[in-house]
Amino acid sequence: MNTTKHKKLYQIPTQLLLLLLPLVASGITGCSSFFSKQTAQTSFYAFEGVSTLQSAQVKSQTQQAIQPTNTLPSLIVTHPQAAAGFDTRRMMYSRSEYKLEYFARNELVDTPSHMLQPLMVSAVEQTKSYSAVIPKLPAAKTDLRLESEILSLLQDFKTQPSKVRFIFRATVIDNATGKIIALREFDEQVNATSDDPVGGVKATNQAVKQVLDKLGLFCIETAITWKRAHASSPADSADR
Known part of the structure; x- marks a missing residue:
């Protein structure tokens, strides 16, 4: 029991x-x-590649562009286009030829195109070679139009250290004639400080800055070319 x-x-x-x-x-x-x-x-990153043009060449070209006897053109900066696969917040990388991949838990806060446009406006404004530099607005009328396209933006792991490659095309169009007056392709490659998304973002910002610097120079040259083509003759000046 x-x-x-x-x-x-x-x-x-x-x-x-x-x-x-x-x-x-x-x-x-x-x-x-x-x-x-x-x-x-997920970690999020932004572009911070602000242009800081300071070279003697830039200062000389700027002085030439803003001579009192010259009329400064106005410029509208349209929203950059992006090649297939690059109009996304996802961060792209490559480990082998012809194969593109995206990081799983690392993204941009916005698409490259949206983040790049205000940086482009700022970069061209700094040159002081235009009477106005504005983003595209429905009622805006300007002398020139800057169109652009992101052809490639990725972190390449096929090399050691990995590197970011940023290929960007800029086209300036005369709004009065609809003709292209200048076109240039920029191809910047920057080594990553570490073989991970953070190192890639740092390299991306440096590549963006380098492209913006060169874009500024390109726009100065274009403004000078446009003004030479539109320089008033003595008769025109007398009529004014």
Whole structure:
């Protein structure tokens, strides 16, 4: 009789344990899932490649462009286009020829095109070679129009260290005639400080800055060319 009671006393905790095991297991799984979600959060990055043109060549060209006897053209900067696959917030990389991939948990805060346009406006404004530099607006009328396209922007892991390659095309069009008066393609390659998305972002910002610097020079040259072509003759000046 006593033996049976003892057996029952020991059987009760065992039964409870069997009932609790699934709950404990699900709790552990839930915690694991929670922490894995915390560690798998997506990181976001932005372009900060602000142009800072300071060279003697730039200053000389700027002085030539803003001579008092010259009329400064106005410029509208349209939204950059992007080649297939590059009009996305996802960050692209390559590990083998002809194969492009995206980082799983690293993205840009906006598409390259949207982030680049205000930087382009700022870069051209700094040259002081235009009477006005504005983003595209429905009612805006300007002398010239800057159109552009992102041809490539990716981190290349086929080399060590990895590098970012940014290929960008700029086209300036005379709005009065609809003709292209200047076109240039920029191809910048910058080594990454580390072979990961963070190193790629740092290299991307440097590549963007270098392109913006060269875009500024390109726009100065274009303004000078346009003004020479539209220089007033003595008769025209007298009529004014």
